[in-house]
Amino acid sequence: MKDSDVFDFSWAPPSDPVTDGEPVKLSGIVEDVIFKNDENGYAVVRIEDDAGHPVTATGIMPYIAEGDAISAIGRWVTHKKYGRQFEVEYYDRELPREEGDMFRYLASGAIKGIGPKTAEKIISKFGKDAFEVIEEHPEWLADIPGITAKRAEAISETFRSVSGSREFMMFSRDFFTPATAMKIYRAWGAGAIERIRRDPYSLCGEFGGIGFKRADSIAATLGMAPDCPERLRAGIKFVLSSEAAKSGHSCLPLDTLKKCSVELLFGYGEDGNAPAVAETIDRMVEEKRLVVYPRDGEDLYYLPYVFAAESGTAKKLVSLSKSCPAFDEEDIGALIKSSETVAGIKYASQQKEALALALRSGVTVITGGPGTGKTTIIKGLIHIFERLDMKVCLAAPTGRAAKRMSEATSHEARTIHRLLEMEFSDTETANFIRNENDPLDEKVIIIDEASMIDILLINALVRAIRSGSRLILIGDSDQLPSVGCGNVLGDVIGSDVFPVVTLTEIFRQSEESSITTNAHLINCGEMPELSSKGSDFFFLKRDTDAAIAECVRDLVVNRLPRSYGESVTDKIQVITPSRKGDAGTEALNELLRRALNPPSEDKKEFVHRGTVFRVGDRIMQTKNDYSVEWTDPFENTGFGVFNGDVGSLYSIDAENAEAVVSFDERTCKYELSSFDEVDHAYAITVHKSQGSEYPIVVIPVYNCPPMLKTRNLLYTAITRASKMVILVGRREVLAEMIMNDRKGVRCTGLLSMLRSEAKYE
Numbered sequence: 081m082k083d084s085d086v087f088d089f090s091w092a093p094p095s096d097p098v099t100d101g102e103p104v105k106l107s108g109i110v111e112d113v114i115f116k117n118d119e120n121g122y123a124v125v126r127i128e129d130d131a132g133h134p135v136t137a138t139g140i141m142p143y144i145a146e147g148d149a150i151s152a153i154g155r156w157v158t159h160k161k162y163g164r165q166f167e168v169e170y171y172d173r174e175l176p177r178e179e180g181d182m183f184r185y186l187a188s189g190a191i192k193g194i195g196p197k198t199a200e201k202i203i204s205k206f207g208k209d210a211f212e213v214i215e216e217h218p219e220w221l222a223d224i225p226g227i228t229a230k231r232a233e234a235i236s237e238t239f240r241s242v243s244g245s246r247e248f249m250m251f252s253r254d255f256f257t258p259a260t261a262m263k264i265y266r267a268w269g270a271g272a273i274e275r276i277r278r279d280p281y282s283l284c285g286e287f288g289g290i291g292f293k294r295a296d297s298i299a300a301t302l303g304m305a306p307d308c309p310e311r312l313r314a315g316i317k318f319v320l321s322s323e324a325a326k327s328g329h330s331c332l333p334l335d336t337l338k339k340c341s342v343e344l345l346f347g348y349g350e351d352g353n354a355p356a357v358a359e360t361i362d363r364m365v366e367e368k369r370l371v372v373y374p375r376d377g378e379d380l381y382y383l384p385y386v387f388a389a390e391s392g393t394a395k396k397l398v399s400l401s402k403s404c405p406a407f408d409e410e411d412i413g414a415l416i417k418s419s420e421t422v423a424g425i426k427y428a429s430q431q432k433e434a435l436a437l438a439l440r441s442g443v444t445v446i447t448g449g450p451g452t453g454k455t456t457i458i459k460g461l462i463h464i465f466e467r468l469d470m471k472v473c474l475a476a477p478t479g480r481a482a483k484r485m486s487e488a489t490s491h492e493a494r495t496i497h498r499l500l501e502m503e504f505s506d507t508e509t510a511n512f513i514r515n516e517n518d519p520l521d522e523k524v525i526i527i528d529e530a531s532m533i534d535i536l537l538i539n540a541l542v543r544a545i546r547s548g549s550r551l552i553l554i555g556d557s558d559q560l561p562s563v564g565c566g567n568v569l570g571d572v573i574g575s576d577v578f579p580v581v582t583l584t585e586i587f588r589q590s591e592e593s594s595i596t597t598n599a600h601l602i603n604c605g606e607m608p609e610l611s612s613k614g615s616d617f618f619f620l621k622r623d624t625d626a627a628i629a630e631c632v633r634d635l636v637v638n639r640l641p642r643s644y645g646e647s648v649t650d651k652i653q654v655i656t657p658s659r660k661g662d663a664g665t666e667a668l669n670e671l672l673r674r675a676l677n678p679p680s681e682d683k684k685e686f687v688h689r690g691t692v693f694r695v696g697d698r699i700m701q702t703k704n705d706y707s708v709e710w711t712d713p714f715e716n717t718g719f720g721v722f723n724g725d726v727g728s729l730y731s732i733d734a735e736n737a738e739a740v741v742s743f744d745e746r747t748c749k750y751e752l753s754s755f756d757e758v759d760h761a762y763a764i765t766v767h768k769s770q771g772s773e774y775p776i777v778v779i780p781v782y783n784c785p786p787m788l789k790t791r792n793l794l795y796t797a798i799t800r801a802s803k804m805v806i807l808v809g810r811r812e813v814l815a816e817m818i819m820n821d822r823k824g825v826r827c828t829g830l831l832s833m834l835r836s837e838a839k840y841e
Contacts, residue, residue: 103155104155104156105152106135106137106154106166107129107152108127108130108135108149109127109148109150110147110150111127111146112125112146113125113144117736117737120262120738120751121140121262122141123141125144127150127166136164136166137152137154137165137168138167138734139171140258141258142261142262143249146188148175149174150172150174151172152166152169153168153169154166154170154171159734160681169257170253171253172253175211179207182203182211186198187199187200191235191238191239193231198227201225201227202214211239214235215236219232221235248273249265251273259751259753263287264276276302280295280298280299281295283298284317284318292314292315292318295314299311306345309360311345312345312360313360313369315341315344315345316357318344319340319344320332320386321383324383325565328561328562328565328824328826330382330386330390330566330826330827331380332380333378333379333380336827337361338357338358342357361381369384370384371383373387373391375829386535388539389536390535392539393535393542393568393830394830396542396543397542397834397837400443400545401578404548405548406441412439415439416460416464418464419460419463419464422463423463425456427460428453430452430584431583434457434583435457435460441550442549442551443572444550444551444553445554445579445580445581446580447555447557447581447582447583448556449583450596451587451596451600452583452584452586453585454528454583458488461524462474462491470524472524473524474492474493474494475525475527476528476771477495477496477532477533478529478722478724478772479495479746480771480773481529482495496541498718499514499520499541500512500513500540500541500544501513502718502720512540515540519544520545523549525549525550528555529770531561532771533562534565535565535566535568535828537564538566538568553572557570557582558792559795559796559799560767560792560793562770563724563767565828566826567828568830570826571830571834572830577835577838594608594617595798595804598617603791605791607815607818617804618804618806619811619814620635620806620809623810625783628662628781628810629667629671632668632672632808633675635806636672636675636762637649637675637676640652648776649676651803652778653764653776653777654764654777654780656784657765657797658765658788663780663784663809668762669761673760673762676762677697683696684731684732684734685732688752688755688756689755691755691760693732693739693755694729695731695732696729697760698727698728698760699741699759699761700727700761701727702723702768704722704723705721706719708721708754709749710747710748711747712746713745723768724772725743726761726764727741727742727743727744727748729741730742734752737751738750738751738752739752739755766796773801773802774801774802775804776804776806777800777801777806778806778808779797779807779808781807781808781809781814789813789820790817790823791819791820793817794814
C-alpha cells in the first residue's frame, strides 16, 4: 500500500504567523514511528488526524507505537529542513480498538516476541479480544502454532509491562512532563503509581526537579491530609536539606528545626501544630531518619548522611594527623635548602614554615590571599616529596581550579571527583570507586581552593586516603565558604587540632598589581585605591542600577573589545552579587545575550521552560549532574558536570532532543530535558564564580539585598581576576560592602567533633 492511498497530500498543516506557537490540540492514530530514542523518549511520528490528514509530530513520547490513538497538546512550528510539524508537549494515548490498528500495533515490534507473522495469527484467531487474551489469558496463545507456553508467558509479561508504562504516563500527565514521567517509570517500574499514591513525598530528591513543594502539590491532588505522617516527615527533611543548600548549615538546633518546619508545613503563626512536629522529630530520631549530636549543651539535628560525613571526616582527619611519620628536623632543613637550589629562589620565612610543617604533619593547612606565594609553596612541596620517592597528586574542587593549578605548577592536577574516579549512577549522589576499600596510591595529596570544599566532598576524599599519607589543604580562608553545606576549611582551622600557616607577605611581582594590592586593602577593611593610574583596576561611577547595567553592557560589547580587540570578549566575565535587580544575573544575562548572541538563521535554538537557548550561548551548570557523559581531546571519557562549570552551547540536535556543550576541554552531550539545571552565564553570581579565574572581571556594585553587601563577597569577586578588574556602580555601596565584615555563621558540628576526636586519640 502506498502513502498516497492513505493520505491526502494536497492538504497542508495550518500556517498562521499570528497563531504559530500557540497551544492547540491534535488527535489521531500513529501510522508510522519514523524515529524513536529509547533512552530519552524522544520520537518523530506520522499521525493521521481525526480529519484523515497526515501530520508529523515530534517530542517526548515514551513507548509510542504504530496504531496508538493519541490526543496531544502542542504547537505548530516550521522546521527549516522538514517543514511544518506539530511539537508535542503533553499527550494521552489509548490502545487501538480496531483490528487493523491492533495488527499494526503488534506488528510494529512494540511487544517483544511478536512480529508481523505472529501478529497476523493472533488477530486472526482472537480479533478484537486479542489484547485481553494476551494480558489475561496468555495460556490461550499457546494454541497458536509456533507459540510455546513459555513464549506466551513472556509475550504477556512484556505486554503488561508496556501497558503499565502506558497507565503510568496517563496517571502522570497532570503532575510531570513526559520526560520526567519516563525517568520515574524506568526507575520504579510497574509499582510506580502505587508508590506515588502511597507516599508522593518519596519522589523528593530521587529525581531532578522534584522537591518538597512539587511533591506536596501532588499529595494535595491525591487527597492526603496536611498533617499526615508522610507530609510531616518530608517537611522536616526538606527544612534540613534546604537550609544546607541555601545557607550551608550541616545541621540545625531543635528550636530552629521545629520553627522552620511549622512555618513550612502550616504557615506563619500556626504554633498550634508545633507538638505534632516535635513528636514527628522524636519519632524520626527513634527510626534513625534523623541523628542528634550534642554540642556545648545544645542538641543539633542532622540528616543521617550529613552526620556520617561530618563525623567520618573528623575521625579520619585526626587519624591522618596522628599516623603520618614526621621527618627529622635536620632532614627538613636540608630538603628545604635543596628545593631552593633547584628552584633558584630563596624562600621567605613563612614559606619555609609552611614547607616544614608539611614535612612534620599528616594534615597541614596553608592559607593566604593573592600574591602571597601559595603556588611557590606547592612547587616546593612537589620537588621535595618527589625527591623522597613519595608519589604526589594535585587536585581541586572544580575543573577550572584544577586547570589553573596544572598551568601554575607544570604538574598534572585533577578535579577531586576525577581523582576519586567517580562513576555514573542513576541516583542523585556520586559514587566513587576510590574509597577505604580501594584507597589512593599517592602518599601526598595537595588540595588547592580548599575553601570551596563542602563536607560531602571532603568526606569522600579523606575516606580514600591511606593511613600514613599526608593531606595538605591550601586556600584562602577570607573567601566565601563552599556552595555546598559545611564550613570545612573554617572548622579545620578553628579547631586548633592541625598546624596552620597564614601567609601575609605580598611578593614584589604581585605588588605591581593593583588587583592584589586592592584585594588586600579590602580584606583589611580599607577602601581600594581608585585614583591610581594603573591599568588593571578601575572604578566607573554610575548612580542608578539601570545606568550600571547599561555601562556593564557597553563595556562587554563595545569598549573593551574596541580597546583590546574582538577576541577579548571571551575573556570577560561579569560577576554580580545577586540574581535579582537591574544589575543582577537575570537581567544582565538577557541584556548581554541579546547583544552578543542575537537570533540568526544560521544558529539553532530551542525553548526550555520559557528560556531560549541558542547555539553560541555561554551557559553554566547550576547543579551537580553525574549522568552527563563527557569526552576530552585525548578521547578520555567520564561522567559528571558540576555546579559552577561554565561552557558554550556548541550544537542542538532537535531530532534527537540532544545538545552538545563544550566545557573548557571537555565535550558533553546533554538531553534537552536536562536544561532544568542550566543557566546563561554571560553574568554569574559571586558564589558561582568560586574556584574560577578570568582575565577580565566586571563587577556591578549596586543596591543588592543587604545580606549580599559583605566584604568577603566583594573580596571573592575581585580575586577571580588575573589581569583586570572593573567596578561599576556607587561608591557608597562599595564602602558599605567593605565596612560590613559580617560572615554568615554556618551551623556545623565538625569543629566540635575534631576537638573531641583529638582528645580521644
